[in-house]
Every structure is written in structure tokens, then in C-alpha cells.
Amino acid sequence: xxxxxxxxxxxxxxxxxxxxxxxxxxxxxxxxxxxxxxxxxxxxxxxxxxxxxxxxxxxxxxxxxxxxxxxxxxxxxxxxxxxxxxxxxxxxxxxxxxxxxxxxxxxxxxxxxxxxxxxxxxxxxxxxxxxxxxxxxxxxxxxxxxxxxxxxxxxxxxxxxxxxxxxxxxxxxxxxxxxxxxxxxxxxxxxxxxxxxxxxxxxxxxxxxxxxxxxxxxxxxxxxxxxxxxxxxxxxxxxxxxxxxxxxxxxxxxxxxxxxxxxxxxxxxxxxxxxxxxxxxxxxxxxxxxxxxxxxxxxxxxxxxxxxxxxxxxxxxxxxxxxxxxxxxxxxxxxxxxxxxxxxxxxxxxxxxxxx
Amino acid sequence: xxxxxxxxxxxxxxxxxxxxxxxxxxxxxxxxxxxxxxxxxxxxxxxxxxxxxxxxxxxxxxxxxxxxxxxxxxxxxxxxxxxxxxxxxxxxxxxxxxxxxxxxxxxxxxxxxxxxxxxxxxxxxxxxxxxxxxxxxxxxxxxxxxxxxxxxxxxxxxxxxxxxxxxxxxxxxxxxxxxxxxxxxxxxxxxxxxxxxxxxxxxxxxxxxxxxxxxxxxxxxxxxxxxxxxxxxxxxxxxxxxxxxxxxxxxxxxxxxxxxxxxxxxxxxxxxxxxxxxxxxxxxxxxxxxxxxxxxxxxxxxxxxxxxxxxxxxxxxxxxxxxxxxxxxxx
Numbered sequence: 001x002x003x004x005x006x007x008x009x010x011x012x013x014x015x016x017x018x019x020x021x022x023x024x025x026x027x028x029x030x031x032x033x034x035x036x037x038x039x040x041x042x043x044x045x046x047x048x049x050x051x052x053x054x055x056x057x058x059x060x061x062x063x064x065x066x067x068x069x070x071x072x073x074x075x076x077x078x079x080x081x082x083x084x085x086x087x088x089x090x091x092x093x094x095x096x097x098x099x100x101x102x103x104x105x106x107x108x109x110x111x112x113x114x115x116x117x118x119x120x121x122x123x124x125x126x127x128x129x130x131x132x133x134x135x136x137x138x139x140x141x142x143x144x145x146x147x148x149x150x151x152x153x154x155x156x157x158x159x160x161x162x163x164x165x166x167x168x169x170x171x172x173x174x175x176x177x178x179x180x181x182x183x184x185x186x187x188x189x190x191x192x193x194x195x196x197x198x199x200x201x202x203x204x205x206x207x208x209x210x211x212x213x214x215x216x217x218x219x220x221x222x223x224x225x226x227x228x229x230x231x232x233x234x235x236x237x238x239x240x241x242x243x244x245x246x247x248x249x250x251x252x253x254x255x256x257x258x259x260x261x262x263x264x265x266x267x268x269x270x271x272x273x274x275x276x277x278x279x280x281x282x283x284x285x286x287x288x289x290x291x292x293x294x295x296x297x298x299x300x301x302x303x304x305x306x307x308x309x310x311x312x313x314x315x316x317x318x319x320x321x322x323x324x325x326x327x328x329x330x331x332x333x334x335x336x337x338x339x340x341x342x343x344x345x346x347x348x349x350x351x352x353x354x355x356x
Numbered sequence: 357x358x359x360x361x362x363x364x365x366x367x368x369x370x371x372x373x374x375x376x377x378x379x380x381x382x383x384x385x386x387x388x389x390x391x392x393x394x395x396x397x398x399x400x401x402x403x404x405x406x407x408x409x410x411x412x413x414x415x416x417x418x419x420x421x422x423x424x425x426x427x428x429x430x431x432x433x434x435x436x437x438x439x440x441x442x443x444x445x446x447x448x449x450x451x452x453x454x455x456x457x458x459x460x461x462x463x464x465x466x467x468x469x470x471x472x473x474x475x476x477x478x479x480x481x482x483x484x485x486x487x488x489x490x491x492x493x494x495x496x497x498x499x500x501x502x503x504x505x506x507x508x509x510x511x512x513x514x515x516x517x518x519x520x521x522x523x524x525x526x527x528x529x530x531x532x533x534x535x536x537x538x539x540x541x542x543x544x545x546x547x548x549x550x551x552x553x554x555x556x557x558x559x560x561x562x563x564x565x566x567x568x569x570x571x572x573x574x575x576x577x578x579x580x581x582x583x584x585x586x587x588x589x590x591x592x593x594x595x596x597x598x599x600x601x602x603x604x605x606x607x608x609x610x611x612x613x614x615x616x617x618x619x620x621x622x623x624x625x626x627x628x629x630x631x632x633x634x635x636x637x638x639x640x641x642x643x644x645x646x647x648x649x650x651x652x653x654x655x656x657x658x659x660x661x662x663x664x665x666x667x668x669x670x671x672x673x674x675x676x677x678x679x680x681x682x683x684x685x686x687x
Contacts, residue, residue: 082435114467123434124466128458134427135459141428142435145387145413152431164451168424175419331465332504334472334527337556337603 002202005217007249010224013278015286022228028293031284034223035299037071038281040306041091044100047310048107052258056318057107061088065221065253065271068280069185071095072226073248076234077153082121082143084136084154088185088252089125092155098122100313101320110323111331121150130160133169133182140178140237151237152180153230159190161207162198170245174211179237181230182245185220191256192265208245220248221280251278325351366546369539371513372402372478375520376440378550380410383438386524389416389425390442399444400480400539426452426477430460433473438524446481446533447493447661460529461504475529476520481509482574482624483671484537486664492536493661494573494625499531500602500634506555507601509533511576513544515599518553525552533601535574558605560612564592567681568612570635571622572598575672579622582677591685601631609635610642617648618684622672627655649687652680 010019010026017023045064052060063070070091077083083096090103097120106113106125114124123139126132136154143150160166161184173180184204188195201207208215214233218225226248233244253271255262262268276282288294329336329344336344366374379386388403394417397404407415418425422443429439443449449456460473483492499507508523508530510516516534523530561576562583571579576597583593594612598605613619619639621632632653639651654672662670 111466111468115470123471124463126459128454131423131427131454131459134421134424134455135431135434137424138428138431138433139435140431142432142437146436165423165427168419168421169427171419171421172424172428327468328465331467331469333464333506334469337506338606339603 005203005205005215005247007217007219008225008229009219009222010228011222011283011287013283015283015288015290017287022224025228026224026287028291031288031293033075034071034227035281035284035288036302036306037075037095038067038223038284039302040309041067041071041094042281043303043306044094044103044310045091047314048104049254049258051314052107057104058109060107060258061256062254062258063088063091063252065274065280066185066187066250067091068223068226069183069220069248069250072223073153073183073230076227076230078150079119080121080148080150081234082123082136082139082150082152084123084132084139084152085125086132086155086157087125087127088157089155093122096120096122100310101316104313104317105320108317110320111327112320130156130163130165130169132156133160133165134172136180137169137173137176137178137243140173140180140243141176144176144179149238150179151234152178153183153234154180155183155185157190158184158186158188158195158204159193159198161204170207170211170213170243173243174213177240177242180243181233181237182243183230184245184247186247186249187252189252189256189266191260204247205245211243211245213243213245215245215247217247217249220250221278221283223280223284362548363545364548365543366513366517367540367543368510368513368516368534369400369402371517371546372520372534373404373406374546375517375524376403376406377409379521379524380406380414382550385436386438386440387414387416387432388440388442389418389429391418391420391444393417393442398442400536402478402534403442422448422452423455427455427459429475430455430463430473433475434463434471438474438476440476440478440524443477443479445491445493446479446495447490449477449479453498456505456529457502461502464528465504472527473529474527476523476532477529478532478534480534480536480539482536483661483664483667484574486667487536489663492664492667494656496533496601497625497630500631505529505531506603507531507533508555508599509535509573509601510599511535511538511573511597514546515553515559517546518551519555519599521550522552522555526555530555533573537574538577541577553599556600556603556605558599558608559597560594560608561597562593562595564594564616566592566616567618567620567684568594568596568616569620569622569677569681570596570598570609572601573624575622575624578672578674579677581674582681585674585678586681589682591681593681604635604638606638606642609638613639613643614646617646619651620677620680620684621651621653622677623653623655624671625656626658627653628658630655649684652684654680
């Protein structure tokens, strides 16, 4: 089965384009855009880990190593499409247009972190595993039945394929030919449990056979493979071709969250080695060098711009008005029920009394 | 029998069907989905004829997966539809509990109102029809405890129609519990057109000064029967049909208990953690000094809803309710 689902690359580790049909489409401007987003997402992720260490945000979920999965897939979306992310997909969300400040507010424990920019259909990250898959199938049905041209992109990890909702979501979507792309980031570990303990199958892509939908296994560290194959799957979905399962094989360099120590369950030498060999950013640099597009000054400028943008967002997050207790009461229902209204009133009165 | 102009005589399950038909006709965003709701018209025929009238884009037979189609309905609601999902029996809702608890009921709160889930989940519930095991649960308290969802439970055809229409028009998720035992137990004249009954309001079924009896769903006829028996013994009961289980009609409960000074709560479900305890809390908070006797609860037991050979012993009966009424009168 592994042979039927080989890992597809467009750009190999050396930065060589190995699929000639994409040669023409890998232009200098597109490559520069990819590079900028990759640097932006990585720098942001590192900044967040550091903010967590300093106690300036709460527990944080890093994605370093998976940037190509998130950037490449998010750039394949149209503005009107839906994104159903998990808690590790803020790289995808920020690439799709969620402001950095919003992302920081989420990790600061604020509900403002779940409000997408106007017009962007970014659903709050799913924190339980795989529950977003049936929802994405339903949102896709809604778009289809409304007769729009919008599609849905839903993310999930390798561990999610063991959940019932994975099956229920893919099954539902396939029965109704829903315009949804199921984008699996197989980083090979669900916290500490390796993929060999999640499933007997050698690939996740082959599970598509059970739903009679296209399944493809791609190199998740190859931003071009991710971008082109996600775009093709989205296009097929828009044109009535139904759902696709994409398995993007990748690796998270660091911990599951900032509360986790990966050295307890795996050899972190592997991560060190991968930083040199399969890194998603390094291979884009190699491509640019190979093509003569690499400009050290430009790269420095990209880094400086990204740093400034992130600093600005951190400042905005830290200057945000203090969380207001009334917020937790006011948005449960369109109109608060009497129990909530009474509890709010009583609590605020008590709090005012305590303050004086 | 000649019915009044503009009304028709319907059973509770027919009233549900009538409400769905009216809303499917009136609003293009209303869709009905679940297991067997299409061609089969639902296992209780609650959706009978709707597929033929509205087509399979509006009345949708789904794969057999409670979490899957409830989750999908959340996505559809986000995408602008007003899905009405049918869970075949309340005892089968548990796979969908996570979708309801973690997503449907929380979406508005998580996003400060940016996204909402106007979803109605219909579920027949309760024992008393000799159903196979697991088909007879009445676990409403699992949902009244859940913040972000309203829970309603009509006892009559008139209320079922008006409350289902209100539930579909509600901007937030609503669990709509249908007493299976009352589906075809009696008919009632129901207005033909559209009308909505406000969620959160109970209904006074009987006026009396001696004791308040509070019930909902399938326990309403039990409470009424007990009240009739009590009347023969000179006990005059005030009977409240709660209709909405969250949010409770606090004012109606308080007003009645302050008048009578005594209360009996009739609950089909298990005692511990049940809704009766929340009603007790309302009485405590609003009417402590009016009480002439401790409140009595007549409930199911803290055992799994039994196989049907035992269900007559499990379910509250008019005589158990009457016994409780006499007890609070004697205190």
C-alpha cells in the first residue's frame, strides 16, 4: 500500500524541482511570497515560545517544522473559503489573514483570539481531536447547497485519524460530495505516541480508498507540493469533484506544547538532523540560490520586516485593555437567560463591593 | 365532530410534523436531517411527507452517525442554514454530546458572538412504551447543566407545535425533547397557521391553593391525574407544566409556591443531579419563608432506566405523586 501512495515532492531537499510540470509555475515572485510567509510563521512561533517562557502568554502550541504544510495550504485558499484549524494551525490562520495580535490574544487566554477578521471564515481552532471534520463536511455541504463557489479546508493531525469523528467526517463528506479538503499534517507523533501505535496502515492517504475519494501523500516540508496539491484538491472540490484526503508528511521539531518535554519519548537528535536535511525553509533557500534568485540583503530585509511586525503585535497584545468579566456572561446566548443575567449582576455587585 | 375553523385535531407527533412543514415552507434556510427522516418519514413518522414536499436537499437522510451528522449540522448552521436534526432516541445522543457541549453550545461565547449555531436537536425521550433497552432515557439534566443550549420539553400537541417553531427561530441551539409516550396518546385542537410559544415560559394547567405540583413532558399527565385524585380527597393542587427546562420559569414557580406553601416535583429521570434539584433551588432562593413543608420529589431511581419489564416500577405514577401530595399536606 505504501507503494501505491508514495510521498510526492515538487521540490526535493536540495531545492531541485523534481516535477517538471510545475517548473513554469514556480516563479521568482511566488517563491519570494512563500519564503516571506515561511519566515514570518517560523519567527512568530519562536517568539511565542519565548513569550511563554517569560510568562507573557499562557501554554503555547508550537508548530516549528510544519510551516510548509500551513503556509502552502493556506495560500491555496480563496478569500471566500472556510478554514477549520486545530490548535496547532495558527501558522495557517495567520497566512490566511488572521492578524498576529489576534493569535497572541488567543494564547493570552482571550476570546478576542477567536474572532476572525471581517469577511474571513476562520472557525476557532478545534481543541478536542477530530471534531472539526464533520463540521467542515457540513460547512462544505452548506456552500454547495447555497450554490457558491466556496470550498472548505480542514486540518487535523495523525492522532486524529484514530478518532470516530475522522471517519464520520470523511464518510459524511464523501456521501454528499462535499467541497472539502481534509488536510492531514502527519508529524508522526500524537504528543508521545508514534504513528505505529495509532494505526496499522503505513500511510494515512490510503484511508481515502475506504471513502472512494482521492487520497494523496505529499512531502509536507515541500511548500510547493503542499501549495499545488491543495490548490488542485480545492479546485476539484469547487467543480463538484467532492472531497480529497491529503496526507502531508512532516515533523514537529519541538514539543507538543510548552508544557511537554519531547526528550521523554523520542530522540531529539532526529529533530537536529532534520533541521539540516528536510527543513521547509532551507530547501526554498536552496532553490533560490540554485535559480540565482537569492539576495542576502533582501532576506535580511524580510527578516527585519517580520521582526518589526511581530514586535508591533506583541506590543498591541500587551497594551490590550484588561479582560472584562462581563464578557464571559454576555456572549453565551444572543439574549442572556435570567440565570446568567442574575449571576452577572450579583457577581459584579460583589466585585464592586470588594474594590471599595 | 366539527372542529373550529382554523384549527385541526392533531397528536403530538403530528404537531411536530406540522411545525416542521410550516417552517420548511416559510424559510429556505430550514433543513431537516438525521437517520431515516426522509423516505421513511422518521421512525415515529415525525417527518412524514416532508421529503416528498420539500425534496432531498431540504429533508436529508444522513449516514448513521450521531456525532457525524450533528457535527455536520453545526457546520451547516455556521454556513447560514437552520438545521433541525433528529436524534432517533435520546438514549442515542451520547456520541453527539461532544459536538453539542464543546462546539454548538460554546461557539457564540468563544467568538464573542461572531459565529452562532442556530441548531435544533429533536429527540424523543422517556420510558413507558415497552421499548427495547436504551430507548427510554430521560437525561435532560445532562443538557440543562450544559451552558449555551436551551432545553424545551412540550407535553401537548399545541405546545409542541408552537415551541418547535420558536426553537427553529431561536438564534441559539435548542434541544427539543419529545415525550415518546405522549406522541399519540391524545389529540388536541391546534391552530392551522404559524404561532410561536415563548421559550422560558411554563403553563398553569390547574389552579389550586393547597399544593404546587410541577412536572414536564410525559410526567404532566401523571401529575394531572394525581391532582384529580387529590381533589376527590379535598386537596386542591396548582399544576405547572414547565415546558422549558432551561431557562426555568422562575416567576411561575415562585408565584405558585408562595401561594400554596407546598410543592411536589415530578421527574421521570434519576433523582441525583436531576432537574428537580434545580427547581428546589429556585424555590429555596425565591420562596423560603413561604414554605409550610419540605418539598417532595417524586422521581425515577438512581439506577439505569430498566428493561421494560420493570419500567412500571421505575416510572413515577399518579399514586406515587398523590402519596407525596398527601405527605406535604400532612406535614
